[in-house]
Amino acid sequence: MTKKKLVIGTRGSKLALWQARHVADCLRECCPEVVIELKNMVTTGDKILDVPLAKIGGKGLFTKELENAMLSGGIDLAVHSLKDMPTELPAGLILAAITERVDPGDALISPRYKTLANLPAGARVGTSSLRRKAQLLKKRPDLTIIDLRGNLDTRLRKLTTENLDAIVLAVAGLNRLGWSEQITEILSMDDCLPAVGQGALAIEARKDDQETMAMLEFLNHPPTRLAVAAERAFLKEVEGGCQVPIGVYGIVLPSGNEVRLKAVILSLDGKEGVADSITGPSREAAALGCTLARRMLAAGGREILDKLFQST
Template structure:
């Protein structure tokens, strides 16, 4: 192909992730790539939680429309910001190797989340994080906080928050790892489905583009996110759903899948392992909903 047009949001993290994609495409022999920045509704409305204005899909809708209209060839996403279903004519075609899937704690005043005082103010909007924080640290008070990474760091200071929770992968990609005070291991705070994964979406019938994207697809990560997204599909999870789900490969070649769901004020957990991502997801979903 003469060139590939990559559509992306305009945040520093989104642009960094697009550069990572470009490097992988260059290894596959693509010589000319164009970055097209598209502002999404999720970027434009920052004073309300996502679940009040339409959900995670607001970070993808305009990119998906540009794909359908042929204005771009590939949409670059953070997979955790995507719904588990896709508009007709579009598909998730490839994912890059997963970066750090964990959540992390940042603070200007406390060295670790274990050192937080009663009624500490923690910035986050994610129902998944709020539910697990309440379970692990029941005296914490959560404060709605949105915006890109730099915006949230600034708001932490301006609002006098005791800390905020962010995805570790984004901070590392931006070279801000030194800001991290502590990590939440995945058994303490189960990540969002797809967390740490860069996703590439394209048109179903764009066979040339899809063949190129398949060359950079990371097979092990693909198996993991297939299981994670299948759990969301089983329970019809949305941005309102306080659910964490994380799959990882075991040394024996099988997958492990862990999940946590808050339902009617109760925390339910599930952990299973198996060979088939879909069968594994079915098993975990049944455990969560039992």
């Protein structure tokens, strides 16, 4: 039996609405007999815009209210940027689908200087991510990193209003909103590894709602799901929320039988770091993430993170 109506919960930002509408359109095409309704909600992360994310906690800032609505039956599912999702979900909820990942990288936007290499010493670069900050400073310790909060359009506007020389944003979000022409450089993975799950959408639903789960199955992209399983296992093993200076990127190799995972753990100033990679059977994706995390923690990553936690 198929439900007659599905209510999708979403944040109200332009990007969140694009993502929810995209999933809604896919569902309407696949299940034309089902009425799809969007319900806008405000999360904690949307309410607190004048404090750096790292100071208000990294886990569930953009998901908790949506998850509570799902558990109470107010909505049937929620669409998130996977990079905003905690590694542990509330009891009763599950990632019902993970969509095919688009460009996972980070974009530099600098109308005047164009590239990271061209930025002058002391250049003011805006980002709300400790991950980006640490990796930028590793490459360019002479930069001045400015905390940048707000939705995508707000951050683009602040490039001018706050007299910044550059800002760094996810390529995927800019492309989804049709703002790819703003990008002046896509940062190399050698310089800036992405956040866990960056570029993929996560559709969250109630574990016991089998009808909704079945309707969402077609949105799953198995190679992406395997790659991000390795990434999320890595993050969980190092006990890091989204506001920890960790970059990690997994891919399923062309054979389909292996996953390659590359990661970095850095101090906030980028001066200390551990980088490593691992390749292994795709059926063991999560185990590979755990193995790489333990190896990197033992190689100095734990000490770096301990110093970070002691200073916050």
